[in-house]
Amino acid sequence: MTTLTIHEAATTTGWSPRxxxxxxxLGxxxxxxxAAGYRLYGPAQLQRLRTLRELLETHGVELGDVxxxxxLRREPELxxxxxxxxxAEPQRPLLGPSTEMPDGDWLAFEQDKHSQLLTSDRRDTA
Amino acid sequence: MTTLTIHEAATTTGWSPRxxxxxxxLGxxxxxxxAAGYRLYGPAQLQRLRTLRELLETHGVELGDVxxxxxLRREPELxxxxxxxxxAEPQRPLLGPSTEMPDGDWLAFEQDKHSQLLTSDRRDTA
DNA sequence: GCCACCCTGACACGACCGCGGTAAGGTTGC
DNA sequence: GCAACCTTACCGCGGTCGTGTCAGGGTGGC
Structure with missing residues (x-):
């Protein structure tokens, strides 16, 4: 069985031991x-590490995001x-930092639509 | 039409204008x-802001996470x-590729291991 | 028994994040 | 026509992330 030490695994996967x-x-x-607590990297782990690396690179994702x-997978309720x-999105999310659209129409439309839904919840502290 | 300015919306939703x-x-x-570029918060937006705030609080999530x-919703490929x-085949502890075993077992093992990491890092390996 | 490796902390540091504050300017209500 | 708001753009500061590195100690092959 091919099990590599952390240093070997690092060199073959492109990560650092750290x-x-x-x-x-991160889990x-x-x-x-x-038995002594050494990490033993087998083919499965090496594969995961490589695919993880590729995932990060190709999609511009960070470890924290993963x-x-x-x-999310551990907390289905979340x-x-x-x-x-x-x-429940009553409005369109932005596509970018500032995506403009010829609005004014859907503004009134959306707010009208939702003011109906929210009639019971009107407590504008204005 | 009840549209609040950013300051008013802030005070009623508990956020700051900033x-x-x-x-x-963040989108x-x-x-x-x-027309002049002022943000106009209607009931729909206020509702979203309040539910967002509640979402963050109840689940201990941060804005960046949302x-x-x-x-994720915008990039299905991601x-x-x-x-x-x-x-993808999570790592099985040192078993051959054709070795079948009920996944529940080692999955539980994995999650147990992870929950240790998540709950605390104090581990007294005497 | 050596020496090279492994382990877990911990410090450090640049880069970025979350968020307040401020500056320089446009808008609006009275 | 001014005060009170709004806008964007920037500075700053504490916190977190990603990562290296070092210290103190265990392991293991030769």
Missing amino acids: MLRYVEQ LVASPRS GFALR ATALDEWFE | MLRYVEQ LVASPRS GFALR ATALDEWFE
């Missing part, structure tokens, strides 16, 4: 340990809460 | 603008890439 430990700390790729994605919030 | 602009910059809650969730990565 980062391998960090990735494990993304953990390796089994030897960590959050992991959290995921559904977010889903609901986005789904 | 944060309202920041939230818009989470954008308000329509007046921003990333938004990114979402599927992440899905695939998480779905």
